[in-house]
Amino acid sequence: MDFENVLILIQKELRDALRNRWFLLYAVAFAALSLALAWLSVSGAGSYGVAGFGRTTAGLINLVLLIVPLMGLTLGAMSLAGEREKGTLVYLLAQPISATELLLGKFIGLALALTAALVIGFGLTGLMMVISGSGGDFIIFATLMALAILLAVASLSVGFLISAAVRRAATAVGLALFLWLVLVYFGDLGLMGTAMVVQMDVGQLLTLALVNPLQVFKIAAVLNLRDNLEVLGPAGIYAFRTYGGALWPLLVGLLLAWAAVPLALSLRVFRGRGVL
Amino acid sequence: MIEVRHLTKRFGRFTAVQDLSFAVAEGEAVALWGANGAGKTTAVRCLLNLFPYEGEITVNGLDARRQSKAVRRLVGFVPQELSFHDDMTVAETLIFYARLKKVPDGYDFEPLLERLRLSEHVQKRVGELSGGLKQRLALAVALLSDPPILILDEPTASLDIRSREEFLVLLRGLKRAGKTMVFSSHHLEEITALADRVLLLEDGRLVVDAPPDQLERQLNWETTLHLYMADAAIDPALQTLAGLGMPVSRNGRGLRVQVAPGNKGKVLQALHDVGLRVDDFTVE
Incomplete structure (x- = not known):
């Protein structure tokens, strides 16, 4: 593999992201909403100090759960399918580059762009909390940001798999939105409803939750904020008691797997299809 | 290569x-x-x-x-x-x-x-x-x-x-x-x-x-030649080419001739031989 080609494509993808209306909209929306959350937490509720920090980070978890997978899934879905539909994919692959280099360049470029958007959003929020005197533990805040980036990369990876498998950009985005809805729905309401209807035990409930990268992020984020998972109910308590100290590496490992496995699959599909 | x-x-x-x-x-x-x-x-x-x-x-x-x-x-x-x-x-x-x-x-x-x-x-x-x-x-x-x-x-x-x-x-x-x-x-x-x-x-x-x-x-493509000539020359040209067995018909200001591959020159030569002048032609 020629890493210089990958680097050239990363640079192009980063430049394209800055010109992409959807990316800019997502980035601005995330920054604005996280700032609004911080402002509400530290001023509206009158919770300065550590209470304000806790309220803001808890609010950020829910914001990340909604917006970050939407960003990753849709931007990933638009990437290859968009190039395919515009005809630029044929032209790119007619150059002396491999399908692997092209896919990796596009993926890493978009992942870096998403990371930059999240760092800006989190950075502004953190700055506001520090200025307003409600700054808390920096490590907790930075870890939450790192988890959000991991979730973004995992969502992007799933988006790329959709994009590699589907010919039309509109279909790819439609599928990505549907998947986002399913993942968000199964996050809380769907999981609770299913558990009640089929009378799942707590172990099965946890397993089902761990299949969903959004739930994995949520459990990891709560574990980052608190010393236990009681706030997540029986499944949280069960997870904490069953896995103990191994829970944190398990959750991070699962998020990493969500980033790596769909990407590997998308590479396989993309190489098999060529420009079709 | x-x-x-x-x-x-x-x-x-x-x-x-x-x-x-x-x-x-x-x-x-x-x-x-x-x-x-x-x-x-x-x-x-x-x-x-x-x-x-x-x-x-x-x-x-x-x-x-x-x-x-x-x-x-x-x-x-x-x-x-x-x-x-x-x-x-x-x-x-x-x-x-x-x-x-x-x-x-x-x-x-x-x-x-x-x-x-x-x-x-x-x-x-x-x-x-x-x-x-x-x-x-x-x-x-x-x-x-x-x-x-x-x-x-x-x-x-x-x-x-x-x-x-x-x-x-x-x-x-x-x-x-x-x-x-x-x-x-x-x-x-x-x-x-x-x-x-x-x-x-x-x-x-x-x-x-x-x-x-x-x-x-x-x-084995047939080419269609459109020949343009003076009005007085059209009928004699028609008779000349038909006499040589060429599929020919009137076409506005001239003639339309179906020509076998490699024979376009023969049409012009035949008309030249009997003294008929072709002003212009197009190939289809």
């Missing part, structure tokens, strides 16, 4: 190219000719290994499937659809593709831009360019690393007559400079102007492999 052996490409149950074999020598210009859907674009894309195919393709001894990057380094490609990133400028586009093609740092783009008359457009966004300019930009990108082979897929399909003529002049210059060319087209005039050999494809199969001047004969 290029060898294609038993190339077959299927899309599901549809066979786009079937058992196609041909070779292209160094410096030769070969046209893939045929109607829409004949398999020209598919064959071109297989040469670049843009999707999986059956059969074997070698370029300069390199396997197009296993050594596709090395093959693509030898090839400049001009696509049918003008598919650049519209938000990039001409300069950005050239630099981006130059880096991918490993064009050395410090490369002087100016002679190439001058040759293709793109110098005044370098700061324009690609989306602002006309079809003709985009096609010239595609040719500029194809020529960036001075590859020995050019593969062009319907290079003038989206151009108006004037732009097409200008583009053909550029391509003829490149052919004279020794480039090996494989191009697809459904324009006969493009083929006769540029190709040393024509491969006629029908339903993905190779039907004829011949130089352009032998196409008529090989395909």
Whole structure:
């Protein structure tokens, strides 16, 4: 593999992201909403100090759960399918580059762009909390940001798999939105409803939750904020008691797997299809 | 230089190219000719290994499937659809593709831009360019690393007559400079102007492999000659040609004659022999 080609494509993808209306909209929306959350937490509720920090980070978890997978899934879905539909994919692959280099360049470029958007959003929020005197533990805040980036990369990876498998950009985005809805729905309401209807035990409930990268992020984020998972109910308590100290590496490992496995699959599909 | 052996490409149950074999020598210009859907674009894309195919393709001894990057380094490609990133400028586009093609740092783009008359457009966004300019930009990108082979897929399909003529002049210059060319087209005039050999494809199969001047004969095409002459000369000319057994009929200001391959000159000679003057003629 020629890493210089990958680097050239990363640079192009980063430049394209800055010109992409959807990316800019997502980035601005995330920054604005996280700032609004911080402002509400530290001023509206009158919770300065550590209470304000806790309220803001808890609010950020829910914001990340909604917006970050939407960003990753849709931007990933638009990437290859968009190039395919515009005809630029044929032209790119007619150059002396491999399908692997092209896919990796596009993926890493978009992942870096998403990371930059999240760092800006989190950075502004953190700055506001520090200025307003409600700054808390920096490590907790930075870890939450790192988890959000991991979730973004995992969502992007799933988006790329959709994009590699589907010919039309509109279909790819439609599928990505549907998947986002399913993942968000199964996050809380769907999981609770299913558990009640089929009378799942707590172990099965946890397993089902761990299949969903959004739930994995949520459990990891709560574990980052608190010393236990009681706030997540029986499944949280069960997870904490069953896995103990191994829970944190398990959750991070699962998020990493969500980033790596769909990407590997998308590479396989993309190489098999060529420009079709 | 290029060898294609038993190339077959299927899309599901549809066979786009079937058992196609041909070779292209160094410096030769070969046209893939045929109607829409004949398999020209598919064959071109297989040469670049843009999707999986059956059969074997070698370029300069390199396997197009296993050594596709090395093959693509030898090839400049001009696509049918003008598919650049519209938000990039001409300069950005050239630099981006130059880096991918490993064009050395410090490369002087100016002679190439001058040759293709793109110098005044370098700061324009690609989306602002006309079809003709985009096609010239595609040719500029194809020529960036001075590859020995050019593969062009319907290079003038989206151009108006004037732009097409200008583009053909550029391509003829490149052919004279020794480039090996494989191009697809459904324009006969493009083929006769540029190709040393024509491969006629029908339903993905190779039907004829011949130089352009032998196409008529090989395909046994009848040509229609429209002869224009003075009113008084029309009837005598009609009788003369009919007397020679040629299918001829009146057509407005002149005659319409069906001519067998290689016999156009005989019609004019026959009329000249009986003293009838032809003012003008067109060939269909």
